[in-house]
Amino acid sequence: MINSIMKIGQYVELLEGKPDSIDNFIQDPNEKNNIHKVIMIVLNKGDLSYVGVEIEGYRNNYLKKYLYRHGSSRGTDITPTSKYAGNISTTFKNKILKCLKNISKNGKKIGLNNDELEIVTKIYNTIENSKNDIIDTLNKRIVDIDKKEGAILTLVFVENEIKHYVGDINLFQKVLQYSAKEKYFNKYNKKSLGKNQICSVCKQNQPEVYGFVNTYNFYTIDKPGFVSGGFNHEDAWKNFPVCYKCAIRLELGKKYINEKLIFNFYGFKYMIIPKFFNNENIEEILEILEHDFETKQHEIMNISYKNESINRLTSAENEIFEIISEQKNYVSFDLLFYFEKQAAFNILLHIEDVLPSRLKKLFQTKKRLDQIDIFKDLTTKENKRVIIFNFSILRLFFPRISKKRSSDKYFLEITEKIFSLKAIDYYFILKTIMIQIRSSFIKDEYLKINCLKAYLLLNYLTELGILYKGGVSMNIHPIKNLQDSFKSPDTKISEKIEHFFDSHKGFFNNSEKKASFLVGILIQFLLNIQYEDKGVTPFRSKLQGLKLTEALLKKIAIEAQEKLEQYNKNYYKELENVIAQYMVSCGSKWSLSNEEISFYFTMGMNLSSYFKTKKEK
Secondary structure (H helix, E strand, O other): OHHHHHHHHHHHHHHHOOOOOHHHOOOOOOOOOOEEEEEEEEEEOOOOOEEEEEEEEOOHHHHHHHOOOOOOOOOOOOOOEEEOOOOHHHHHHHHHHHHHHHHHHOHHHHOOOHHHHHHHHHHHHHHHHOHHHHHHHHHHHHHHOOOOOEEEEEEEEEEOOEEEEHHHOHHHHHHHHHHHHHOOOEEOOEEOEEEEEEOOOOOOEEEEEEOOOOOOOOOOOOOHHHOOOOOOHHHHHHHOOEOHHHHHHHHHHHHHHHHHOEEEEOOEEEEEEEEEOOHHHHHHHHHHHHHHHHHHHHHHHHOOOOOHHHOOOOOOOOOOHHHHHOOOOOEEEEEEEEEEEOOEEEEEEEEEEEOHHHHHHHHHHHHHHHOOHHHHOOEOOOOOEOOOOOHHHHHHHOOEOOOOOEOHHHHHHHHHHHHHOOOEEHHHHHHHHHHHHHHHHHHOOOHHHHHHHHHHHHHHHHHOOOEEEOOEEOOOOOOOOOOHHHHOOOOOHHHHHHHHHHHOOOOOOOHHHHHHHHHHHHHHHHHHHHHHHHOOOHHHHHHHHHOOOHHHHHHHHHHHHHHHHHOOOOOOHHHHHHHHHHHHHHOOOOOOOHHHHHHHHHHHHHOHHHHOOOOOO
16 A cells, blocks of 8 residues: 555655655645634734734645645644644744754754754744733734634735745745654654665665654554564564655555545545556556546536436545546455544544446446346335435444444444455344334334335445355346336236236245235335325334244234234235245245344335235236
């Protein structure tokens, strides 16, 4: 992964033609799109006297002028530009004032000449002498900024009404360049630097290699396990030696990925990292990802959800998987799911070496199942599809209820298994599905939709060949569309049943499943009659929240027939005869689990409308 990030950085370096450009070291303070204002401590550029405090809107094209780069969370940032963090006085004193003091104190080491050192010292003295006035003004002006609006605090120098920002001053550019390099080998007042050693990234012998290069903060020398030879910081370079060129390229690669290859996935962030099989295709692949992705986003914004835009594996409009699936297998991709907290980079899930052909299989399976009639026919009043396959279906059954209650771990594990085509346990999935379906039944909402989504998910996993039962792959026949005669009101119910089971014979491969399904149909017919006559469905209470067993299923089947006879509305003699035949065929001891009985029964309830006879209609 690190090598791939370096190669991307090398591509950016060649593209821009500025390997030592100051742009390579600048970070975007508005990376999370929460910065809206710039609070400026204004000085006169001529005599460096304090002028006042001004506020203006944040401009994304002013990154070089703001010259922001994050430093230590406990210390200062690299330049006198910092994010406003809740208390403006504290931000000013701990970030801006201390930063200027550090630059003035270490100016010689940084490489400032005498004139520059004199200027920065004078700036510090001005700010120090005016700090009470500045703090008082900042506290008054901060009320003009809404609490929801983030801001940065910076210095601005005015000359003839023209503003000169931190990035316009050469000495601050020097500070940034030196500090960016120094952080690779200097930490905790310890230096970790190897001479004439092999760089672990480019594999070349280099004059210097550094021990504190940490592109993503999942490697840290704060823990003994990460430090070669124990807890000796000076020897950290032996553990992960990186030369200066590779360190810069890793920064550029990270910046490129952050800007172009980070996406959202149902409450998580993930990055896509291309892994190139040879260096000849790097430019071609990155251009395809960048330019085709922009085109695809434009298409998505201009076509209806009903048509092409449903061809996504997620519900995010900025999905890139379809573009990747169209490539040839001369590149693979890593998917890195992560979260960042207090500058630490925490990897939640790392899916390695996903080939375009594998993604293509995911899309082809999705496309086929999306066209099956029982999923396709369910639409809104606006004639938009209600059920299509994407990972929101998986998220439905593995939800995040709250910060303390979530199925995030299982959701990510199943996601990884789907992308990697690894085995998924059938009983585990079915048990999880029934938790959500029972919840829908109790709340009396979305039961049919969720039931069909569950059936779609099971079929999707099966057709990928990754649904396993008892350690053995479930070799299930692909689901098919129902025959045209099925939907005819003149078709006998026994014929409809035969057509349905033939088209769905993969999941309806024994008498027990069929009997459970048909009893579900019968029960729903009874509930419909009760609701028509009384406006209530008292028989619903006998279903015990869909926690069914073999004995309970047989009991409610008999009781439902008795109720229909009492109402003198038993239109379902033919259905009851078919149920009886399957019950006899099942024998005395069923092999189905209670979860399976409950699931197939619920399926029958929610597909009962397909089996209505002409008389009942």
